[in-house]
Amino acid sequence: MSKVLITDYVWPNIDAETAILKAVGIEPIVAPDSSVETLTRLAADVDAIMFCFAQVPAEVLRNAPNCKVASRYGIGVDNVDIAACTELGIVVTNVPDYCIDEVADHVMAMALSFNRKIVRHSAQVKASGWGAVTLNDTMHRLRDRTIGIVGMGRIGRAVTTRALAFGITVLAHDPFVQQSDAPDGVQMTSLDSMLTESDFVTLHAPLTPETTGMIGANELKLMKNDAFLINAARGPLIDEAALVEALRAGEIGGAGLDVLEETAPPDDHPLYAMDNVIITPHTAFFSQASTIELEERTAQEVVRVLNGEPPDIIINPEVLGKTRAGI
Numbered sequence: 012m013s014k015v016l017i018t019d020y021v022w023p024n025i026d027a028e029t030a031i032l033k034a035v036g037i038e039p040i041v042a043p044d045s046s047v048e049t050l051t052r053l054a055a056d057v058d059a060i061m062f063c064f065a066q067v068p069a070e071v072l073r074n075a076p077n078c079k080v081a082s083r084y085g086i087g088v089d090n091v092d093i094a095a096c097t098e099l100g101i102v103v104t105n106v107p108d109y110c111i112d113e114v115a116d117h118v119m120a121m122a123l124s125f126n127r128k129i130v131r132h133s134a135q136v137k138a139s140g141w142g143a144v145t146l147n148d149t150m151h152r153l154r155d156r157t158i159g160i161v162g163m164g165r166i167g168r169a170v171t172t173r174a175l176a177f178g179i180t181v182l183a184h185d186p187f188v189q190q191s192d193a194p195d196g197v198q199m200t201s202l203d204s205m206l207t208e209s210d211f212v213t214l215h216a217p218l219t220p221e222t223t224g225m226i227g228a229n230e231l232k233l234m235k236n237d238a239f240l241i242n243a244a245r246g247p248l249i250d251e252a253a254l255v256e257a258l259r260a261g262e263i264g265g266a267g268l269d270v271l272e273e274t275a276p277p278d279d280h281p282l283y284a285m286d287n288v289i290i291t292p293h294t295a296f297f298s299q300a301s302t303i304e305l306e307e308r309t310a311q312e313v314v315r316v317l318n319g320e321p322p323d324i325i326i327n328p329e330v331l332g333k334t335r336a337g338i
Contacts, residue, residue, distance in 0.1 A: 013037045013058040015313055016075075018065035019045040020084065021293075022302045028061070028310035035314055047071060054078065059313045062091065064274055064293075069095035079336040080104060080316035084309045085296070087245060088326050089218040096327060100335040103326040104312040108165055109305045110296040114243050115169035117295035119177075121267030122158070122211050125239045126151060130289055149237060151210070154178030159209030161202070161225075162216040162244070163188040170213060171197055182209055185216075206233040211241065218245035226250065231257040237264035243295040246270040255281050258288065269295040 015032060017025060017039050025039065032039050040057060042049055045065035054060065054075035060067060063084040069092045072078065081091055083105040096103045124130050128148045135143040158174045160167045163185040174181050175196050183193065184202045193199050202225075206212060212234065216222045226240065227250035234240070240263060242249055251272045257263050265287035271280070274293075282288050296305075312322045316336045325331070331338060 013317055014056065015039050015059040015061055016050070016053050016057040017041045018050055018060065018062040018067065020063050020306075022297075022306070025306065027303050027306040031307060031310040031314065035318075037313065037317065058317055061309055061313060064090065067091040072096060072099055072101060075101075077335075079334065080313055080322070082309050082312045082316075082322075084305055086110075087217060089245065093327050097330045100330060100333055102316050102322060102330060102334055102336060102338070104309075104316070104322040104324050105326060106305055106308045106312075107324060109308060110298075110301040111165050111169045113298050113301050114166050114295045115173055117269060117291070118166075118170050118213050118241055118243055118267075119173045121241050121243075121269075121289050122213075122239065123153075124289055125265050125267060125287075126153065126156070131286055134286075156180070156210040157182060157208055158211040158213065159183070159205035160197075161185070161205070161212070161214045163193060163197070163199075164215060166244075167213075167215040168194055170215070179211075202230070203233055206230055207235075209238060210235060211239050213241040214244045214248050216244060216248060218247055223247050224250045226254075228253040228256070231262055234263045236261055239263070239265050239267060241267040243267075243269040246272040246274075251282075258282075258285055265289070269293055 013036060015037055029039055040053060042053055047068060047070055050071045051074045054071050057075060058077050058079055060078055060081045061084060067081060067090060072092060072095045078101055080102045081096055086105060086107050088103060088105050091103060093103055127150060132144050157180040160170055160183040163183050171181050171194050181197045182200050182205045183197050184200060184205045188199060190199045225248055231253055254266060267289040269291045270293050315322050319337050321338050
């Protein structure tokens with residue numbers, strides 16, 4: 012029987028993927044924790060790795076001589092050493108389009124909540140009663156607002172559709188998308204211009220060395236002092252210390268964050284104390300439907316590769332022809 016190491020998961024159970032794997036004779040091995048030491052030990056005799064948020068560095072991969080595929084539960088693959096996988100003949104896969112609607116909905120929910128002061132007014136009423144809310148907060152008609160979208164991929168385009176439905180003007184920055192390739196109603200522009208002109212800014216770029224810290228002190232100073240910054244992509248896209256200082260100084264109006272720089276931030280994180288910050292614990296991807304789809308498609312990619320077939324999605328196509336799986 013083949014074995015697959017499941018490094019971590021954040022949903023209630025792994026019934027969906029277990030059914031797919033066991034139906035073809037693959038035994039799932041669930042790691043008790045996602046430390047490098049534990050994963051290195053458990054990887055020694057597995058044929059595949061399925062990983063969610065755990066780091067899968069070269070150290071783990073090099074101790075997995077039988078591993079043929081590393082299949083990501085999710086979109087981003089910044090937490091696996093792709094170069095090491097390619098060197099070792101390991102196919103890397105992901106599921107790039109499973110939660111597009113969920114994340115786009117989450118982004119709009121944060122924008123709407125901030126614009127209408129939903130979270131703040133709810134907390135005031137619950138703490139001090141119906142008459143606690145005064146109408147001193149600034150609120151705007153959405154059709155008079157502008158949203159800036161960093162990254163015009165699948166999720167950026169889904170946010171665009173929703174924003175346009177509200178009558179919001181859409182600006183976008185993506186170095187790989189020209190105006191001729193942009194969706195109707197979207198004006199492509201430079202990052203600086205987009206930051207300067209937008210009332211909402213939402214990040215949908217992959218995490219790479221070039222995008223790490225792409226929103227720092229200088230970028231935050233360009234934004235309007237009532238603008239709202241949203242990140243439902245990867246925490247390190249934002250220089251968190253700079254964001255804290257910008258919020259304290261009133262350089263921007265607030266932030267909506269589904270991710271932070273640390274995957275397990277401390278309980279005394281300074282952003283937690285700010286009432287103009289909305290934080291969710293990396294749940295933008297989640298719905299019952301999206302999670303089942305994610306579990307099943309991640310497992311199906313493992314099955315394909317272990318059967319000697321190419322996966323539907325391959326992150327490192329340069330490995331083809333020299334894979335351990337013979338594809």
